[in-house]
Amino acid sequence: MNNISKITIVLCIFSLLNACAHKSLKNKFAHDNFYSTLWLQTASESKALSYQAYNAAQSHLQQAINDLSWTAALQPAADFQNLPTAVILDVDETVLDNTQFQAKMVLDGVLYDDQEWDRWVALRSAPAVPGAVEFINRANRLGVEIFYITNRDCKKRPDDTSVCPQKADTISNLKSVGINGLRNENVMLKYEESHWLSEKQSRRDEIIENHRVLMLVGDDLGDFLPHVKKDTSIHERDLLVKQHESLWGSKWIVLSNPTYGSWMSILEDDQNQYLQGY
Numbered sequence: 001m002n003n004i005s006k007i008t009i010v011l012c013i014f015s016l017l018n019a020c021a022h023k024s025l026k027n028k029f030a031h032d033n034f035y036s037t038l039w040l041q042t043a044s045e046s047k048a049l050s051y052q053a054y055n056a057a058q059s060h061l062q063q064a065i066n067d068l069s070w071t072a073a074l075q076p077a078a079d080f081q082n083l084p085t086a087v088i089l090d091v092d093e094t095v096l097d098n099t100q101f102q103a104k105m106v107l108d109g110v111l112y113d114d115q116e117w118d119r120w121v122a123l124r125s126a127p128a129v130p131g132a133v134e135f136i137n138r139a140n141r142l143g144v145e146i147f148y149i150t151n152r153d154c155k156k157r158p159d160d161t162s163v164c165p166q167k168a169d170t171i172s173n174l175k176s177v178g179i180n181g182l183r184n185e186n187v188m189l190k191y192e193e194s195h196w197l198s199e200k201q202s203r204r205d206e207i208i209e210n211h212r213v214l215m216l217v218g219d220d221l222g223d224f225l226p227h228v229k230k231d232t233s234i235h236e237r238d239l240l241v242k243q244h245e246s247l248w249g250s251k252w253i254v255l256s257n258p259t260y261g262s263w264m265s266i267l268e269d270d271q272n273q274y275l276q277g278y
Contacts, residue, residue: 032111036258037102047130049256054131057215057253061139064214064251072216072251073208074244086211087139088204090218091150091187093257095136096126096173102259112260121152121169128177129255140181144214147186148174149203149223154189164192201226219257229262234274237266 040046064070068081077083092098101120105112120126136146154164162168167189171182188196188203195202200222207213221228221237225244228237241248248254267274 031106033259040099050130053255054135056249060250072213080212083212086145087215088147090223093219095132097129124169124173133178149188149200151190154192217253219255220261224252
């Protein structure tokens, strides 16, 4: 065997060993949601941000109730000053913490599994996002009606006669974390009505028509604004956030969610292009 052949064999072995090492590293760390889920489940800073968001909401709640000109709606009803008060919240990653589901997806090496998500919803075991229950129950005690607009699917399950078992699951889970005063009609799921799509504005409009909405609370820009979940750009979304900067932290309360959401869905496939180095 000549020297060239020996060198070629050594290089091939080295290449194989390097590939195996890279594969092992990839299996452990390369899942898209590894670090974001790890942060949400372990970082004290994550809990602190949730408390900060709900503390901000609580600090403005009484003022919002007393000030009849206060509204979180960009286009309120004509006589909104005389309407009963309400707060609109998203559910997942706003009131209920689904990081256990996200962690299972990471450990299983799966980005998302719709059937597994439905099984998770059926367990009714998601804990509360820090600060959420206290804020909701205080608002309820002050006579504010609470609405939950969620994009959990409303769909039948095999061997289940219920048209929308996910609604009962969601309400049961919300009750289990200590939320009081829940009304079935105030929990509004995607596809529960034919015109209730992923775009939440139609559901918000129905509430705004009959209530003075004090606050919107969510983890996605689509929980506050319409037409921001597709066919838009980072720049356009940034402009909308800047345009409404006075609302954040008082009338619009946003929580952090690095694991999923419209911030990801608007990006093109080659996401490396969005990273800005120096």
